[in-house]
Amino acid sequence: MAVNYHHSRREAQATVREIEALGAESMAVPADVSKPRQVESMFAQLDRRFRRLDLLVNNAAVFFPSQWDQLTEQDWDQILGINLKGTFFCAQAAARRMMARKQGQIINISSLGGLQPWPRYLHYCSSKAGVIMLTKCLAKALAPHICVNSIAPGTILFPGEESNPAFKKIVRSTPLRKGGCPADIADLVVFLAAKNRFATGQVFTIDGGKSIA
Numbered sequence: 001m002a003v004n005y006h007h008s009r010r011e012a013q014a015t016v017r018e019i020e021a022l023g024a025e026s027m028a029v030p031a032d033v034s035k036p037r038q039v040e041s042m043f044a045q046l047d048r049r050f051r052r053l054d055l056l057v058n059n060a061a062v063f064f065p066s067q068w069d070q071l072t073e074q075d076w077d078q079i080l081g082i083n084l085k086g087t088f089f090c091a092q093a094a095a096r097r098m099m100a101r102k103q104g105q106i107i108n109i110s111s112l113g114g115l116q117p118w119p120r121y122l123h124y125c126s127s128k129a130g131v132i133m134l135t136k137c138l139a140k141a142l143a144p145h146i147c148v149n150s151i152a153p154g155t156i157l158f159p160g161e162e163s164n165p166a167f168k169k170i171v172r173s174t175p176l177r178k179g180g181c182p183a184d185i186a187d188l189v190v191f192l193a194a195k196n197r198f199a200t201g202q203v204f205t206i207d208g209g210k211s212i213a
């Protein structure tokens with residue numbers, strides 16, 4: 001199992017050690033996913049190390065607020081380059097390899113923000129709405145061999161964030177009255193990776209019910 005990183009080498013190596021402790025082969029691979037040449041070189045490294053590619057989880061993204069009248073071309077290039085273009089080029093490289101064996105799973109992490117408009121994050125929401133449409137288009141393009149699905153998380157709380165007033169407000173307006181935790185998303189990834197045989201082109205929203213509130 002390969003772990004891609006851009007800046008967080010130490011954290012990626014710690015994840016590799018956790019995977020190896022579970023008995024699986026692993027490696028950390030650097031690549032800026034917004035750069036197609038770096039993506040291709042990352043997959044070439046994986047070809048040399050692993051016999052086959054079964055699964056791709058497109059998780060890399062950036063998230064930052066901006067008012068509509070402050071957004072620059074650089075902001076758009078960054079958010080679309082990483083969140084949308086990076087997701088596509090990783091999927092393209094993975095699908096080329098999976099097609100050789102006529103099987104595979106691609107899971108694109110999108111966001112509730114790709115389904116609901118958040119005005120201070122309109123660039124992020126647009127990039128994640130793009131990831132959702134990309135998921136549907138790729139699912140048709142790669143059928144019947146490769147399943148392509150998306151997971152759209154709502155607000156996920158990391159340790160220390162519980163007392164943040166903005167999160168408290170979100171939690172109050174969430175039907176399950178809580179934020180998610182990273183394991184909620186990881187468990188759904190594992191389910192799709194290990195058990196999915198019949199879902200493709202779908203968006204699995206996991207948000208404590210916020211999308212229906």
Ligand SMILES: NC(=O)c1ccc[n+]([C@@H]2O[C@H](COP(=O)([O-])OP(=O)(O)OC[C@H]3O[C@@H](n4cnc5c(N)ncnc54)[C@H](OP(=O)(O)O)[C@@H]3O)[C@@H](O)[C@H]2O)c1
Binds near residue numbers: 006007031058061109
């Ligand atoms: N947290 C939430 O509440 C929430 C809600 C909805 C959706 N999501 C989605 O869930 C995913 C994970 O979110 P998170 O909160 O864990 O984000 P995070 O803590 O900010 O982590 C983002 C990851 O993306 C990687 N990344 C950023 N730019 C990259 C690039 N150019 N090339 C390669 N990797 C790059 C970073 O790697 P390095 O550190 O190595 O640079 C980092 O590991 C994202 O797709 C996010 O949009 C999160």
